[in-house]
Amino acid sequence: xxxxxxxxxxxxxxxxxxxxxxxxxxxxxxxxxxxxxxxxxxxxxxxxxxxxxxxxxxxxxxxxxxxxxxxxxxxxxxxxxxxxxxxxxxxxxxxxxxxxxxxxxxxxxxxxxxxxxxxxxxxxxxxxxxxxxxxxxxxxxxxxxxxxxxxxxxxxxxxxxxxxxxxxxxxxxxxxxxxxxxxxxxxxxxxxxxxxxxxxxxxxxxxxxxxxxxxxxxxxxxxxxxxxxxxxxxxxxxxxxxxxxxxxxxxxxxxxxxxxxxxxxxxxxxxxxxxxxxxxxxxxxxxxxxxxxxxxxxxxxxxxxxxxxxxxxxxxxxxxxxxxxxxxxxxxxxxxxxxxxxxxxxxxxxxxxxxxxxxxxxxxxxxxxxxxxxxxxxxxxxxxxxxxxxxxxxxxxxxxxxxxxxxxxxxxxxxxxxxxxxxxxxxxxxxxxxxxxx
Amino acid sequence: xxxxxxxxxxxxxxxxxxxxxxxxxxxxxxxxxxxxxxxxxxxxxxxxxxxxxxxxxxxxxxxxxxxxxxxxxxxxxxxxxxxxxxxxxxxxxxxxxxxxxxxxxxxxxxxxxxxxxxxxxxxxxxxxxxxxxxxxxxxxxxxxxxxxxxxxxxxxxxxxxxxxxxxxxxxxxxxxxxxxxxxxxx
Numbered sequence: 001x002x003x004x005x006x007x008x009x010x011x012x013x014x015x016x017x018x019x020x021x022x023x024x025x026x027x028x029x030x031x032x033x034x035x036x037x038x039x040x041x042x043x044x045x046x047x048x049x050x051x052x053x054x055x056x057x058x059x060x061x062x063x064x065x066x067x068x069x070x071x072x073x074x075x076x077x078x079x080x081x082x083x084x085x086x087x088x089x090x091x092x093x094x095x096x097x098x099x100x101x102x103x104x105x106x107x108x109x110x111x112x113x114x115x116x117x118x119x120x121x122x123x124x125x126x127x128x129x130x131x132x133x134x135x136x137x138x139x140x141x142x143x144x145x146x147x148x149x150x151x152x153x154x155x156x157x158x159x160x161x162x163x164x165x166x167x168x169x170x171x172x173x174x175x176x177x178x179x180x181x182x183x184x185x186x187x188x189x190x191x192x193x194x195x196x197x198x199x200x201x202x203x204x205x206x207x208x209x210x211x212x213x214x215x216x217x218x219x220x221x222x223x224x225x226x227x228x229x230x231x232x233x234x235x236x237x238x239x240x241x242x243x244x245x246x247x248x249x250x251x252x253x254x255x256x257x258x259x260x261x262x263x264x265x266x267x268x269x270x271x272x273x274x275x276x277x278x279x280x281x282x283x284x285x286x287x288x289x290x291x292x293x294x295x296x297x298x299x300x301x302x303x304x305x306x307x308x309x310x311x312x313x314x315x316x317x318x319x320x321x322x323x324x325x326x327x328x329x330x331x332x333x334x335x336x337x338x339x340x341x342x343x344x345x346x347x348x349x350x351x352x353x354x355x356x357x358x359x360x361x362x363x364x365x366x367x368x369x370x371x372x373x374x375x376x377x378x379x380x381x382x383x384x385x386x387x388x389x390x391x392x393x394x395x396x397x398x399x400x401x402x403x404x405x406x407x408x409x410x411x412x413x414x415x416x417x418x419x420x421x422x423x424x425x426x427x428x429x430x431x432x433x434x435x436x437x438x
Numbered sequence: 439x440x441x442x443x444x445x446x447x448x449x450x451x452x453x454x455x456x457x458x459x460x461x462x463x464x465x466x467x468x469x470x471x472x473x474x475x476x477x478x479x480x481x482x483x484x485x486x487x488x489x490x491x492x493x494x495x496x497x498x499x500x501x502x503x504x505x506x507x508x509x510x511x512x513x514x515x516x517x518x519x520x521x522x523x524x525x526x527x528x529x530x531x532x533x534x535x536x537x538x539x540x541x542x543x544x545x546x547x548x549x550x551x552x553x554x555x556x557x558x559x560x561x562x563x564x565x566x567x568x569x570x571x572x573x574x575x576x577x578x579x580x581x582x583x584x585x586x587x588x589x590x591x592x593x594x595x596x597x598x599x600x601x602x603x604x605x606x607x608x609x610x611x612x613x614x615x616x617x618x619x620x621x622x623x624x
Contacts, residue, residue: 209467213465
């Protein structure tokens, strides 16, 4: 098919004069024939119905973590559901919309206000996207809030009707702690991921309540989070399937966004050079323990041109490593964009942003060389935090208290030394797990 | 990025900020504070986690509270009361730009929300370690915070701290039987 013929094709299932195909930046593109995602076919609901096999079902539903912090902060593996704050917040009955509507004369001022409110409540990044039917879950599939429920009066509306009536999507999110993330595939990394996730759920619920107090509708569980993040200018979609932000890199959550009729002004997609970087870098694909990240080019999947990760192989590893960790995070930790939010990182991203397209590959090669040289090709730094120490090999017992030389009856291993962290499973042990696609 | 000389009221050009801070919510069910307050207490995990000395356990509890967002943490040894017999109390405090006692808006209650988050997760974590922990609002909070060496009382009997002055909110007190090394005595 020639280029001209391609351009003549109908753009998308939702492309019309009313909803022109949205521009999503350079990293991801709607090319036509998109069918709305049925949330019942997404990974967690599939697993909850037992469609992914017994090990995964039991991992999700019938295991209790041996780590007390995981039992209060992870979305499963608890001994008592009442200890998981997200359950409390997402299952709470919804409040009523304030009958006294706040008059919004200047939507731009309201957009600034909503962002200031989200940041004041504890969010790290906020973006506002213009709603488009293709960003919403398919009609009739219900609402999807992980570890919770959402009900509203608009359940039977089609994506087009919803996007017409509720023209804005607010995505507010939290970032994971950089130092703890270095202990990915470890309970320390889990702590970074899960605690900030709980905080993010609380911030979004508070923001949802505040919008209702302003007298407007706020709907949850209806928008695809990644679409909202990219369209709202939070970041660009990377090879690892994560939204990469200019300040935090890949270490941000993409929680369930808010769809609203509050008058706002939408943000534009950003260009921070993720597109150019991902073409060359491939660090995430190289280090992924299950080879779930592609080495090849972008593909068109469901009418969207993007890098397509293999979510099933990514997901399938979990029951086998349950003893050691809950959330892998390898691709997020190794991503060169994932750095502390400090001046040299901000300057480097600004440099990449300001660089003309033709010169970017050379700049990216140089930056990747620096990243490999100083941060390492793989992340295996030892991290210690409170009673945790990633220098202890998986399966071994050792005292994890710094400077402790007491004799412990059970934990007879010698003291931990060196600066290497051990993160199960090692890459060579999982190469058989799934064949590389390229 | 926040510059050191930027004042707390960087929202004076925001026409809706006063509503956010000062207008009480029409429906309390819209507030996260109410959701957490109404949450029931969970069970104590049947197996106790192995602990080190009370000093190390204390440092872990304080480190965990700081990670959950507490800006000041202290431990107090309680006078033994017969009914509950919790020997220790953990006191966490967060800064409050606006006094939550006089700012009933959702924004004015953000320090309370953060305090409830810390108290909920920290007490749940202690229960998951196999020890009892109970959290509740306490009229005695200011005195306990002083006993935990977080600051002193002003003329009205409110906590004043070195770091935040009077702009501080004390989260719900966590009473526990986890063996801790107290910073002070009730």
